[in-house]
Amino acid sequence: MSSPDLLLDRIRALIATAREAYRGRPEETALQAMEARLDEPLRVAIAGKVKAGKSTLLNALVGEELAPTDAGECTRIVTWYRNGHTYRVELVRDDGSRRQLAFQRDEGALDIDLQGVPLAAIDRLDVTWPSRRLEELTLIDTPGLGSLSTDVSARSEAFLSLDDGGPTEADAVIYLMRHLHHSDLDFLEAFHDDAVGQPSPINAIAVLSRADEVGSCRLDALGAAQRVTERLRAEPRMRQLCQTVVPVAGLLAQAAMTLTEHEYRNLATLASQPHEDADAMLLTVDRFTTRGGELLSGAAAAHLLDRLGLFGVRTSVSLIRLGAATSAGALAEELRRRSGIAHLRNLLLTMFSQRRDILKARAALRGLEAMVASSPPDEPDRLRAEIERVTAGAHELAEVDLMQVLRSGRLALSEAEQAELDQLFSNIGGSASQRLGVDGQEAREQAIAAVERWRHRSENPMASRELAEAARAITRTYEGILATLVVS
Secondary structure, eight states, rough: OOOHHHHHHHHHHHHHHHHTTTTTTTTHHHHHHHHHHSSSOOOEEEEETTSSSSHHHHHHHSOOOOOOOOSSSSSSSSSEEOOOSSSSSEEEETTTEEEEEEEEEETTTTEEEEEOOGGGEEEEEEEEEGGGGGEEEEEEOOOTTOOOOOOOHHHHHHHTTTTTTOSSSSEEEEEESSSOHHHHHHHHHHHOOTSSOOOOOGGEEEEEEHHHTTTTTTTTTTHHHHEEEEEHHOOOHHHHHOOOEEEEOOHHHHHHOOOOHHHHHHHHHHHSOHHHHHHHHSSHHHHIIIIIHTTTTHHHHHHHHHHHHHHHHHHHHHHHHSSSSSHHHHHHHHHHHTTTHHHHHHIIIIIIIGGHHHHOOOOOOOOHHHHHHHHHOSSSSOOOOOHHHHHHOOHHHHHHHHHHHHHTTSSSHHHHHHHHHHHTTTTTOOOOHHHHHHOOHHHHHHHHHHHHHHHHHHHHSSSSSSHHHHHHHHHHHHHHHHHHHOOO
């Protein structure tokens, strides 16, 4: 099994070969950009239907209210958020030209002056923002899919290459859904990078956004959302299309990152009321707007609803009342923990970041395949052969394809074998202990036993051809893990 570093070295050599083949042609510039992309942070697109909470989730992940969440012009444009040394906003036109834009912050969110440039002429906005949370991941906010405005949906579809099946500029996607619809599954199916194998769940996470709404904003709403996501994770088609499904209360997470002392004092005032009065006041939005407005002010009550939602206000009042949040900082930490954002961020770091090189290699191979197909060089067969050679020699890429086969349910596996392989392939790119679920001497013994067991399965004359091929690939995976354990 090659190391990720070696894999990217082979990709760089392949791109160099391609640049020579396209010397003096426009494609050479695209190949230069493809090579530079290998050294960039992983690009993660946030996609979903209109009002799914994409910008809110992005803000929660960054820890600042940068992305506008209203229905303004900027929400209709693909917007990149990158880490950098300076605060900068650039407009990138369809022709590739760039223009720096003036901006200001309106209650935290960026208010960007488009300088009269028509939306149809804009490819994207490029926001550079010093942020520790953007060091490993470049986050890309996309306009809502399924918008009544066809041009809005078209921008997301074009960026994600849903319309032509070509390579996308995103390495991975977080797909937000309020409920599971066939259109959500269709999107995940269309997004998948399948040019170097079968569609794979390796580069997609589904998020049940607005998780608090699942349980009608009751205090136990997130528990209800968790049960829903557990059922979704077990759906066969969902297992084939995304790594996992997680619930997140995006608005709660965003508020937790930016909660102010003034907001805490207003929430504490609500919590100080007799229980029956407070519970009655928080029964519905209308009641809170009326009674809460009398207690605080109409503007203050509306502000809390806008920032936290009814579920967030109820949860905050309950936590303060129980003595679990005696300060703004303590309340913010409790809301962050309950929102599910910490779990999602951990998944992004473990599932996406540890697979960074694999995802980038796949993206580069897809881009090269698409380039050769649409604009062949003088000797296309030679370049195609090089692409096939690199693909065939990279076991990491074979593992990605195998992951899809395992999740398809086509192989005759026992429950124990399925659980074993879920652990192994759900942690592609991770350490030996992560992939095996144990460490130390136990990990080595387990790997040795697995090599023998799956080698025997591969040699069984009664096994189907597909199972035998899968068993050989599984054996090679365990052999690679064992080699790392011996070295260490």
